[in-house]
Amino acid sequence: MIAYRAIRIVQLGIKSLLLHKMRSALTMLGIIFGVCSVIAMLAIGEGASYEAQETIKKLGSNNIIIRSIKPPEDTSSGSSGGRRSYVSEHGITYKDAGRIQGTIPGVGSVLPMRIIRENVIFDQNNIPVQVIGTHPNYPEMTGAAIMRGRFLSSTDEGRQANVCVITVSLAERLFPYQDPIEEEVRLGADYYQVVGLLQEQGTEKQRAQSGNMEGQPLDSNIYIPLSTARSRFGEVVINRSAGSFNAEKVELHQLTVQFHNPESVEAAVPQIESLFQRFHKRKDYEFIVPLQLLRQAEQTKRIFNIVLGSIAAISLIVGGIGIMNIMLATVTERTREIGVRRALGAKKKDIITQFLVETVVLSFGGGLIGVMAGVIIPLLVSHFTDMKAIITWWSVILAFSISGLIGVVFGIYPASSAANLDPIDALRHE
Amino acid sequence: MTGKPIISIKGLEKLYILGEVEVRALRGVSVDIEEGSYVAIMGPSGSGKSTMLNVLGCLDRPTAGQYFLGDENVATMGDDELSDIRGRRLGFIFQSYNLIHQLTVVENIYVPLFYQGKDLKDYERHCERLANLVGLGERLDHRPKQLSGGQQQRVAIARSLVNDPLMILADEPTGNLDSKTGTEVLNLMDKLNEAGKTIVLVTHGPEVAERAHRVLHMKDGVIDREVINRKFEPRKQANSDWLSAIEESLGLKTP
Ligand SMILES: Nc1ncnc2c1ncn2[C@@H]1O[C@H](COP(=O)(O)OP(=O)(O)O)[C@@H](O)[C@H]1O
Ligand SMILES: [Mg+2]
Numbered sequence: 001m002i003a004y005r006a007i008r009i010v011q012l013g014i015k016s017l018l019l020h021k022m023r024s025a026l027t028m029l030g031i032i033f034g035v036c037s038v039i040a041m042l043a044i045g046e047g048a049s050y051e052a053q054e055t056i057k058k059l060g061s062n063n064i065i066i067r068s069i070k071p072p073e074d075t076s077s078g079s080s081g082g083r084r085s086y087v088s089e090h091g092i093t094y095k096d097a098g099r100i101q102g103t104i105p106g107v108g109s110v111l112p113m114r115i116i117r118e119n120v121i122f123d124q125n126n127i128p129v130q131v132i133g134t135h136p137n138y139p140e141m142t143g144a145a146i147m148r149g150r151f152l153s154s155t156d157e158g159r160q161a162n163v164c165v166i167t168v169s170l171a172e173r174l175f176p177y178q179d180p181i182e183e184e185v186r187l188g189a190d191y192y193q194v195v196g197l198l199q200e201q202g203t204e205k206q207r208a209q210s211g212n213m214e215g216q217p218l219d220s221n222i223y224i225p226l227s228t229a230r231s232r233f234g235e236v237v238i239n240r241s242a243g244s245f246n247a248e249k250v251e252l253h254q255l256t257v258q259f260h261n262p263e264s265v266e267a268a269v270p271q272i273e274s275l276f277q278r279f280h281k282r283k284d285y286e287f288i289v290p291l292q293l294l295r296q297a298e299q300t301k302r303i304f305n306i307v308l309g310s311i312a313a314i315s316l317i318v319g320g321i322g323i324m325n326i327m328l329a330t331v332t333e334r335t336r337e338i339g340v341r342r343a344l345g346a347k348k349k350d351i352i353t354q355f356l357v358e359t360v361v362l363s364f365g366g367g368l369i370g371v372m373a374g375v376i377i378p379l380l381v382s383h384f385t386d387m388k389a390i391i392t393w394w395s396v397i398l399a400f401s402i403s404g405l406i407g408v409v410f411g412i413y414p415a416s417s418a419a420n421l422d423p424i425d426a427l428r429h430e
Numbered sequence: 431m432t433g434k435p436i437i438s439i440k441g442l443e444k445l446y447i448l449g450e451v452e453v454r455a456l457r458g459v460s461v462d463i464e465e466g467s468y469v470a471i472m473g474p475s476g477s478g479k480s481t482m483l484n485v486l487g488c489l490d491r492p493t494a495g496q497y498f499l500g501d502e503n504v505a506t507m508g509d510d511e512l513s514d515i516r517g518r519r520l521g522f523i524f525q526s527y528n529l530i531h532q533l534t535v536v537e538n539i540y541v542p543l544f545y546q547g548k549d550l551k552d553y554e555r556h557c558e559r560l561a562n563l564v565g566l567g568e569r570l571d572h573r574p575k576q577l578s579g580g581q582q583q584r585v586a587i588a589r590s591l592v593n594d595p596l597m598i599l600a601d602e603p604t605g606n607l608d609s610k611t612g613t614e615v616l617n618l619m620d621k622l623n624e625a626g627k628t629i630v631l632v633t634h635g636p637e638v639a640e641r642a643h644r645v646l647h648m649k650d651g652v653i654d655r656e657v658i659n660r661k662f663e664p665r666k667q668a669n670s671d672w673l674s675a676i677e678e679s680l681g682l683k684t685p
Contacts, residue, residue, distance in 0.1 A: 004549055013531045338530045343489060344589070345517015345545035347510045423489050427524070 013357040027326045030319025035370025038312035038399040043378035046343040047388035059290035066255040071282040090284035091250035103307035106264025111141045111256040114229045121186040122174050129220045133229025149196030157225040164192040165223040168199050228310035320406035327414035327415045339426025359411030367403025435462035442495035457651040467662045468623045470639035471632045479632045487599045507511040517545045521547035521590030523600035527582040529574040536570045542593045560588035582612030597628040602640045625676045626669035
């Protein structure tokens with residue numbers, strides 16, 4: 001009975017709206033754009049921040065990464081020094097690694113890395129690569145996967161063995177025809193036996209997008225024991241660039257410090273900072289704290305959402321005002337109808353209901369179309385561009401219910417002004 | 431039960447206050463209207479006819495005086511009660527038809543029932559029967575725009591009957607019609623009265639007023655004089671099936 005009546009009232013509302021199809025459609029447009037933009041913008045924002053967070057998470061939220069950088073003074077003197085060759089001595093030292101392991105609480109393990117640019121030679125193939133001198137715990141700390149063979153062992157480290165692990169993509173280029181395992185490749189003056197193939201963390205798609213960096217694929221890496229790297233390559237690394245020598249003495253290029261839990265990370269950040277300030281005169285290092293970056297990313301996302309939300313809210317309100325405007329005009333136009341209905345027994349609340357239902361039908365109808373458009377647009381965007389879009393269910397519910405709410409809020413005034421018309425005046429209205 | 435006054439008005443006054451000016455549209459009207467009678471109200475423009483009809487139709491509350499409709503004291507009712515009594519006990523016929531143009535003929539006839547919470551599906555037959563009664567049985571799904579003035583007014587008559595009202599109020603129902611269609615409409619109203627419906631009608635035309643039992647002549651907000659055209663014979667008993675009676679007198683087969 002009540003359901004029947006509700007259906008009847010909604011039918012009546014739709015009938016009245018269909019009497020002016022063009023007007024109703026234009027009125028809904030405001031809400032359609034509003035709802036659509038809420039969902040689409042939030043989806044694209046969500047997608048962007050998701051990607052940022054994934055990138056950061058890959059660095060490990062239990063980690064602090066310390067990198068050697070060339071201090072600012074060295075950079076300036078290097079550029080003004082002409083052909084003068086000199087050795088820039090900077091960066092993280094083995095002692096730093098020892099101090100961190102020894103004095104900072106909560107440290108699980110420490111992963112040192114030495115990165116040297118060199119060419120790898122096998123048979124006719126000569127490929128520029130990054131030689132990474134590191135410890136056996138590299139795969140577990142970076143999430144890299146051993147595809148074949150094994151990674152470097154502590155025995156290799158202890159014996160300064162001439163063994164290496166290469167990335168899968170390098171293996172494909174270096175050994176197009178044979179099995180790389182147990183083959184010997186040349187790096188600089190020495191030969192190294194390939195003992196395993198490794199796949200760095202990350203999806204195939206991302207690798208394809210990352211493209212070339214200085215003419216070499218990002219993951220054309222060769223991993224050798226750190227001790228081997230020290231003894232074979234020495235501490236001074238010579239970069240030949242554009243006719244001038246540029247040598248630098250860097251003990252470690254990167255140090256990844258893994259903690260047992262995120263709380264220890266936060267406690268350790270100031271401690272490591274003061275440790276480095278004490279032992280480094282210049283700022284020849286930088287910290288990357290993924291946990292903090294993650295927090296920042298979340299904060300940024302929150303602000304982003306608020307800004308987007310406000311813009312969308314404004315457009316919804318504008319849509320609501322559009323509806324109110326049209327409904328006020330409708331009430332004036334249908335004054336006679338209101339009078340007739342009142343004469344035939346309609347109470348004030350019946351008139352309120354009738355006009356409120358019409359506005360709500362308008363705004364919900366607009367909301368429904370807006371939801372559809374708002375779901376389709378992000379899908380199209382992520383299909384045709386690299387941008388990722390994530391449609392969250394709460395944004396759909398939020399946008400849809402706000403559209404309904406707007407119908408009610410902006411419908412109340414026109415509806416009550418219709419209901420408060422004097423029946424006789426309304427009947428007399430031309 | 432029959433013959434007793436269905437409307438009893440005593441000392442009815444209506445005051446309109448327009449800023450400084452007070453307009454006394456009704457200044458002490460007393461009249462009884464018997465059930466089943468046909469009453470016409472005449473008078474010069476501004477004499478208070480419409481005001482009188484609005485009060486009778488419970489669209490307006492009197493400033494002073496008593497108004498009993500049946501056994502209900504209308505003068506003291508609130509807005510919702512007035513709406514309710516209009517919907518349950520009164521039928522309106524307006525000069526300008528006042529159909530709702532987004533609705534079909536049947537839906538227009540059904541409107542008063544809707545506000546009494548009655549389902550169209552239970553009353554669709556009834557509405558169609560009324561449409562048939564006023565000669566629009568073939569046009570149930572037409573919209574008002576597709577109908578002539580006379581046809582629209584006949585839909586309005588059907589609508590005024592749908593709630594089986596105590597009384598039908600008509601404010602110059604033929605004012606917008608040519609004389610031929612006007613006569614048809616008035617003939618139809620005669621049939622309603624013959625079948626027992628009480629009718630109060632405002633008119634400017636003496637030939638229209640002649641159809642009524644009584645003519646109340648108003649002047650300056652009072653009933654100036656009353657003319658009895660023909661004697662009203664109250665029925666011996668209430669005509670419970672007035673609809674069939676009209677159908678019979680019109681030569682319509684009960685569908
Ligand atoms: N809503 C109103 N406000 C003020 N004065 C009114 C109103 N309605 C009617 N009047 C006045 O009351 C008097 C009677 O009007 P009305 O009943 O419409 O007369 P009639 O229908 O006989 O022409 C007129 O003087 C008219 O100006
Ligand atoms: Mg009048």
